[in-house]
Amino acid sequence: MTASPTIPTDLTEFAAHLRERLAPLVDEYAGDTGARPADDDRIAAVEELREGHEAVVEQVRRFQRALFDTGLAWPSGPAEFSGMELPATHQAVLDEVLEDMGFPSREALFVGLNIVAPALVHHAAPELANRVVGGLYRGELIGCQLFSEPGAGSDLASVATRAVREGDEWVLNGQKVWTSMGHLADVGEALVRTDPAAPKHAGLTMFLVDMHAPGVTVRPIRQMTGGAAFNEVFLDEVRVPDSARIGGVGEGWTVAxxxxxxxxxxxxxxxxxxxxxxxxxxxxxxxxxxxxxxxxxxxxxxxxxxxxxxxxxxxxxxxxxxxxxxxxxxxxxxxxxxxxxxxxxxxxxxxxxxxxxxxxxxxxxxxxxxxxxxxxxxxxxxxxxxxxxxxxxxxxxxxxxxx
Ligand SMILES: Cc1cc2nc3c(=O)[nH]c(=O)nc-3n(C[C@H](O)[C@H](O)[C@H](O)COP(=O)(O)OP(=O)(O)OC[C@H]3O[C@@H](n4cnc5c(N)ncnc54)[C@H](O)[C@@H]3O)c2cc1C
Known part of the structure; x- marks a missing residue:
């Protein structure tokens, strides 16, 4: 990562600062570089990756890595996670500048960066947090959110997916649904029930599931917009090490x-x-x-x-x-x-x-x-x-x- 020069606090100056530092990335990553063809004028409320999405995702991952290397990947993030400790308004300016300069949409990374990473930073053991948050911010890992289930949406504390401890591991069984980007994800933040006898909010624990582990099945759901951005995820005897627990046993609701x-x-x-x-x-x-x-x-x-x-x-x-x-x-x-x-x-x-x-x-x-x-x-x-x-x-x- 390059050493960061003095960062302007004024938002207009900060935007100019970002433009200057991001300019060297334009030729390789901005405009018609495979992330979105120049003749594609679609506007989406929920961005959906379609045909040829593998190349798009690969380009976004590479761009995220390049952004990380500039030291600008997470303006509002904590310094120990390569963040710049700036207000959230600066984060918003980065997002605006990236879009304005024509860099690829980071929709595929949204869940990992904005949902999974905060949980890890605040609740996970340092080893897990460092490894995974770094991976998410370098574009090496894509995250998904395994919260909703067929019987638990608004009433999220009713999740029925079970985790049973076996030594240093937990064995997960159940079904999640509406998992955005689950088909692309490397890791999933899974809210599961570890104590069925406890009051429903107290019996939950959060784990980071390896989406490539045996027993994880991901099935895309087709939407009325034509895209398929979310999925059903089936967890069948999926073994998760206790070291991949986010927060304490029974503290899943706080993490969620x-x-x-x-x-x-x-x-x-x-x-x-x-x-x-x-x-x-x-x-x-x-x-x-x-x-x-x-x-x-x-x-x-x-x-x-x-x-x-x-x-x-x-x-x-x-x-x-x-x-x-x-x-x-x-x-x-x-x-x-x-x-x-x-x-x-x-x-x-x-x-x-x-x-x-x-x-x-x-x-x-x-x-x-x-x-x-x-x-x-x-x-x-x-x-x-x-x-x-x-x-x-x-x-x-x-x-x-x-x-
Ligand atoms: C684009 C999109 C992306 C999503 N991505 C993810 C994801 O990545 N991971 C994930 O886990 N989930 C995801 N979800 C699921 C989302 O979190 C749920 O759809 C949402 O929480 C609602 O749950 P439900 O669909 O089961 O509806 P229900 O909970 O069954 O709700 C049905 C209706 O009843 C109303 N209702 C329910 N309870 C109450 C109450 N107590 N008071 C008043 N009204 C009530 C609701 O407001 C709603 O109108 C996504 C959903 C969408 C649309």
């Missing part, structure tokens, strides 16, 4: 809360679906169609601008430390503001394009939006549904009684 807080905060930032690129494309679309002159569209444009501004303003006002972004309440607020903004954008796009958004006429910037509009409903569910975010805000944030 760390991951979920980070997931909800980061998916609402520039690493998530509502990037400056999306809003720029939206503004261009509205202008091209002259939609701002239509009184009906003007109303929806105003609602969209208000929702996007609320989301960005809230992010800018949120305390900047990385640990704050792990807090359940701030993650839930950020996620609710994000889905509101996405809804308004999708409504506006559907309104101004009508059926052109869904019927591919070959025209640029029309059918390109279909994946976005169809993908937005999924974000009301991913990372916990809207109803669950409202419960978190009410109970853990505002201290209101449970019903």
């Amino acid at each position: 809360s760390t991951s979920l807080g980070s997931e909800r905060s980061t998916m609402s930032g520039a690493a998530g679906p509502l990037t400056p690129y999306v809003t720029e494309r939206l503004v261009a679309l509205v202008r091209r169609l002259g939609a701002e002159a239509d009184p009906i569209h003007r109303r929806q444009i105003a609602k969209t601008v208000a929702a996007v501004t609320a989301m960005r303003t809230s992010a800018a006002l949120t305390p900047g430390s990385w640990t704050h972004h792990l807090a359940p309440m701030s993650g839930s607020v950020a996620k609710m503001l994000m889905v509101r903004a996405l809804d308004e954008i999708a409504t506006l796009v559907a309104e101004v394009l009508g059926s052109d958004a869904f019927v591919d006429s070959g025209a640029r910037d029309e059918f390109a939006w279909s994946e976005f509009v169809l993908g937005v409903p999924a974000l009301h569910l991913a990372g916990g549904t809207d109803e669950i975010q409202r419960n978190v805000i009410a109970q853990r944030g505002l201290g209101l009684p449970r019903r």
